[in-house]
Amino acid sequence: MIPPAATAANPGVLNPYLFNRLGATFGHVEIAKPGHSVGPHDPFGESYRVSCPYCGDQNGKLYFSHLWGVADSDGGNWHRIKCFRRDCPKDRRNSEHLRNAIYRGWRRDDFARHRKQVRSGSVTVPDWTREPIDLPGEIVPLSEMSPGESARLYLSNRGFDAVELEEKYGVCYCRSSGEPYRGAYDRLIIPIRENGKTIAWQGRKLFDRQSCTRPKYYNLSGAWKSQVLYGIDDAKAFPFVVVVEGVTSVWRIGAPAVATLGKTLSAAQADMLGTRWSLVLVWADDPDAFLSAAEAYKRLQEQYGTAVLPFWSPDGRDPAEHAHAEAWEIIRNELDGAGFDAAKLLTTGGA
Incomplete structure (x- = not known):
């Protein structure tokens, strides 16, 4: 089997074949950490996240390095995968099932050809600074939504006052969004503020009834989470x-x-x-x-x-x-x- 050319609906990914196959297999895949990856071995790569089919995960806890399955001197980098819920790939049956789902029928020369199609990750680290940024998509203030609308209902069911969260923390709702943050739509948007300015944001999906393949959180790109303290x-x-x-x-x-x-x-x-x-x-x-x-x-x-x-x-x-x-x-x-x-x-x- 000859791997397909390195083209994808999202041409910016480092491993288009893996990204597309994960989407076809699991229904939804996101680039979780552009410029980062699972483990210390490929710090200039990126990770792809899906919901783990082995532990009932519905929040995108199964992470694949973009190098998973890419041959090197030690083999196919099969260790570069992790379920952050129960570490399911450690079970040999699960790991073999995943290999067959993504790379079934591949031969040694297919993997060698695939390696040549994977791009270097050294240029993909997003440039994040602490400068003020805009929130993604069409933003709706919570105070302008009725108490029965999804965002307000989600918060009230958990004992939070939506208007108070808007006033104190700037929490709002994204009604629609396009590239590069298409995944921000229909989420609560939580501004990350420092010295009174918004320097990043986090999107939280509403209710567990939403698509199980949709990760719980969807964030501004870049290596910023380890650089801030919310609140x-x-x-x-x-x-x-x-x-x-x-x-x-x-x-x-x-x-x-x-x-x-x-x-x-x-x-x-x-x-x-x-x-x-x-x-x-x-x-x-x-x-x-x-x-x-x-x-x-x-x-x-x-x-x-x-x-x-x-x-x-x-x-x-x-x-x-x-x-x-x-x-x-x-x-x-x-x-x-x-x-x-x-x-x-x-x-x-x-x-």
Whole structure:
């Protein structure tokens, strides 16, 4: 079998054949991280994400490096794939099923020819700066939508006031969008702000009833997530900070909560914390979630002398699943239990 020429509906991808085959096989595929990839071996590549068919995933947790299946001196780079829900490709049956689904019938010379068609990734890293940007597509303010419309309903079902989120965080709805951010349509758009300006954005799909092949989040391109802390502007007024994973937890707690937009803590984020706060509370979703970033927090302590106080809900709920008052009761108890005067800290922060 001779692989097709390197043409695609999206000609900007590094591996058009793989990108198109994933779309045909799984129904929907997105370039998850242009300029990045799964693992440290191909840092100038990109990743393609689909919903994993083996673990019931509906949020695009199965990632393929653009080099998956591309022959090198060690073979076909079959290790460059990961399910971030249950690591399903580690099961040999799953990995073989995926190979057959994408590359069935290929011979050695087919893979060799394919390798020549894959483009270098060194030129695909998007140029992201902290300069102000526009939000994608046709933006609708939540305050102009009726309470029964999808975006308002999604938020109210989770105990959030849509108008308050619009006023405090600029949250809005994307009614339609074209290239280069076609995937932003029919999503909540969450501006990422710093020093009062929007420097990035994140799109959140509405309801799990939407297409299971549609990833939960759709973001501005570029390597920006590891360079920001969501909610940092409001948190600066406080002498301590509460670090959480996602934006909805920041909405629930309010200041001084900031979100890392993932389970890990990057060096840039650690610097932002260490240069601003001497006390960092880390509200992890569970103990394993904290362990995934424990080394980064250890470096934060060693480099800046920052006091790091990790904790998690005894019942396993993440911060967004608590009521606001309940969340703050947990935070106060953690502060007091660690020997800090919660009332004084909150008064200093203007709470």
